[in-house]
Amino acid sequence: xxxxxxxxxxxxxxxxxxxxxxxxxxxxxxxxxxxxxxxxxxxxxxxxxxxxxxxxxxxxxxxxxxxxxxxxxxxxxxxxxxxxxxxxxxxxxxxxxxxxxxxxxxxxxxxxxxxxxxxxxxxxxxxxxxxxxxxxxxxxxxxxxxxxxxxxxxxxxxxxxxxxxxxxxxxxxxxxxxxxxxxxxxxxxxxxxxxxxxxxxxxxxxxxxxxxxxxxxxxxxxxxxxxxxxxxxxxxxxxxxxxxxxxxxxxxxxxxxxxxxxxxxxxxxxxxxxxxxxxxxxxxxxxxxxxxxxxxxxxxxxxxxxxxxxxxxxxxxxxxxxxxxxxxxxxxxxxxxxxxxxxxxxxxxxxxxxxxxxxxxxxxxxxxxxxxxxxxxxxxxxxxxxxxxxxxxxxxxxxxxxxxxxxxxxxxxxxxxxxxxxxxxxxxxxxxxxxxxx
Amino acid sequence: xxxxxxxxxxxxxxxxxxxxxxxxxxxxxxxxxxxxxxxxxxxxxxxxxxxxxxxxxxxxxxxxxxxxxxxxxxxxxxxxxxxxxxxxxxxxxxxxxxxxxxxxxxxxxxxxxxxxxxxxxxxxxxxxxxxxxxxxxxxxxxxxxxxxxxxxxxxxxxxxxxxxxxxxxxxxxxxxxxxxxxxxxxxxxxxxxxxxxxxxxxxxxxxxxxxxxxxxxxxxxxxxxxxxxxxxxxxxxxxxxxxxxxxxxxxxxx
Numbered sequence: 001x002x003x004x005x006x007x008x009x010x011x012x013x014x015x016x017x018x019x020x021x022x023x024x025x026x027x028x029x030x031x032x033x034x035x036x037x038x039x040x041x042x043x044x045x046x047x048x049x050x051x052x053x054x055x056x057x058x059x060x061x062x063x064x065x066x067x068x069x070x071x072x073x074x075x076x077x078x079x080x081x082x083x084x085x086x087x088x089x090x091x092x093x094x095x096x097x098x099x100x101x102x103x104x105x106x107x108x109x110x111x112x113x114x115x116x117x118x119x120x121x122x123x124x125x126x127x128x129x130x131x132x133x134x135x136x137x138x139x140x141x142x143x144x145x146x147x148x149x150x151x152x153x154x155x156x157x158x159x160x161x162x163x164x165x166x167x168x169x170x171x172x173x174x175x176x177x178x179x180x181x182x183x184x185x186x187x188x189x190x191x192x193x194x195x196x197x198x199x200x201x202x203x204x205x206x207x208x209x210x211x212x213x214x215x216x217x218x219x220x221x222x223x224x225x226x227x228x229x230x231x232x233x234x235x236x237x238x239x240x241x242x243x244x245x246x247x248x249x250x251x252x253x254x255x256x257x258x259x260x261x262x263x264x265x266x267x268x269x270x271x272x273x274x275x276x277x278x279x280x281x282x283x284x285x286x287x288x289x290x291x292x293x294x295x296x297x298x299x300x301x302x303x304x305x306x307x308x309x310x311x312x313x314x315x316x317x318x319x320x321x322x323x324x325x326x327x328x329x330x331x332x333x334x335x336x337x338x339x340x341x342x343x344x345x346x347x348x349x350x351x352x353x354x355x356x357x358x359x360x361x362x363x364x365x366x367x368x369x370x371x372x373x374x375x376x377x378x379x380x381x382x383x384x385x386x387x388x389x390x391x392x393x394x395x396x397x398x399x400x401x402x403x404x405x406x407x408x409x410x411x412x413x414x415x416x417x418x419x420x421x422x423x424x425x426x427x428x429x430x431x432x433x434x435x436x437x438x
Numbered sequence: 439x440x441x442x443x444x445x446x447x448x449x450x451x452x453x454x455x456x457x458x459x460x461x462x463x464x465x466x467x468x469x470x471x472x473x474x475x476x477x478x479x480x481x482x483x484x485x486x487x488x489x490x491x492x493x494x495x496x497x498x499x500x501x502x503x504x505x506x507x508x509x510x511x512x513x514x515x516x517x518x519x520x521x522x523x524x525x526x527x528x529x530x531x532x533x534x535x536x537x538x539x540x541x542x543x544x545x546x547x548x549x550x551x552x553x554x555x556x557x558x559x560x561x562x563x564x565x566x567x568x569x570x571x572x573x574x575x576x577x578x579x580x581x582x583x584x585x586x587x588x589x590x591x592x593x594x595x596x597x598x599x600x601x602x603x604x605x606x607x608x609x610x611x612x613x614x615x616x617x618x619x620x621x622x623x624x625x626x627x628x629x630x631x632x633x634x635x636x637x638x639x640x641x642x643x644x645x646x647x648x649x650x651x652x653x654x655x656x657x658x659x660x661x662x663x664x665x666x667x668x669x670x671x672x673x674x675x676x677x678x679x680x681x682x683x684x685x686x687x688x689x690x691x692x
Contacts, residue, residue: 393527397541398515411531
């Protein structure tokens, strides 16, 4: 073993010094003051250990031994790499990031209503965009989360979407994060900020892809603000390299009568951890959190969600489904907090998992913490195999083993898929399932 | 001979359910297998379809020149065996149309036939759904999900009509049906009855046989066929009840 090998934190420390050296007088920029504050916290935080209840089944200790290149380098790139990740029959606004850096040539915007801003965070920083000052860092907490602090210490790029009051963006905004990496591995840290104004509406697709089997580490943070009566339909689709690490954090603040819908579809990465925290900051809001993860081989998928019913008359529906093959391992931890004031809350949560092999493992933990007394809440979890009776029924009609399995998997995933509003995306997902299971 | 069962013994979890069944079915025939609850009727039906829960410990089943027990359930269906389930399975997320399209195409592929195109397939569905008075809207619904008991049974006969089997086994297709639903199901079956196929009706009650008139009636009791006869046997059974068979059986020398 090389005794001179740096630890993960030492690499971060050195990278942060290098990063500061190259700032060229931006050191007093508010964004850098934020980075510095985050870095101070980061230095005092430890990589989460399995002794931490929130990380009990998800061991990230391997990070200490990995070498990463934190400050990204802009790379040449062609359209061919991303074309296969676009959707047929869908006109969409496209913003592309290659290894975390905005690529203007591979981005296009359709008819955007006036006042709506869709741009890279790097541009927004350069132009002192007021949205950053007002919102960045106010949903995600840098003080006690190792990976948020890490991301925040090196904020340079990502997507900023601002939809002012009353504006509606008709076509979905497709954020394409294309990643590949050379040695040493890149640590890619997108930072996204979505702000939806009063009575405004937008659909955003966060799409992480790679057409390589390179090793890299994505550590993304997305902050979301949906103001009164606003409407955000969010989809995260994770198709990273099967040798990569993906840690994604999403924090959402919802205003009064707002509607937030989220779908997490995850098939990629060797190791993925998805944290999602949503807080109801006003009454009468609704939040939908659906997920579908399909993993195989030695993949690990972890979803940790928290829905905080801080106000009364809010509804949340959470439904995560998983299909596990090979030696894969799944973790679901869904917490619903209903605070004392949050009367007339409706909270529904469910997690259903199918194990297609004997060596796949699922750990699921639904948690309800209720402090109000006039609420309707339910939660449940099932882990099982494909329904043998249904399979026999299909076979008795002449359908073979493989086709019967594929039909039942499509059927299992169908309620999550049909709840996605974009037809072209539903077709894309059906194709992924067909490719995986037929 | 379409189906020949010879000295069939079968058990589940070590309990012997079938204790030596002999049965021959020719093309063009309708056989009714009757018997009290627990006599092994549904076990026999399930074994013919290839349900793996049962272990055949002795005997053979020949179907259309093939050793049926060596065929996988899907291959039995592709060779023309059809089981109308006593308890049709609900499959949320799979539409009736999707099930039938996949089934029909897999069967046709097995037989070296071309797949049906969409128009041919839909007109076939439309034609056959009339046979059991099944509303078109059922076609796009998930298989049996939320169907009433009668709708489930009609759906089984509808599937039979679409797949056009050589040997159809109807497992208690009449149980739980009101008289209107029973008539619809029976009418459908009668229309499908031909010299090119055979039907085995497994039932507890004589009632269905008023509508689907069998050529032969067999009484299954304690895992054996204890009596065979013409359709009059069913009427006799109805009149005298199963106790008649039970008492006769007990009187028989061991």
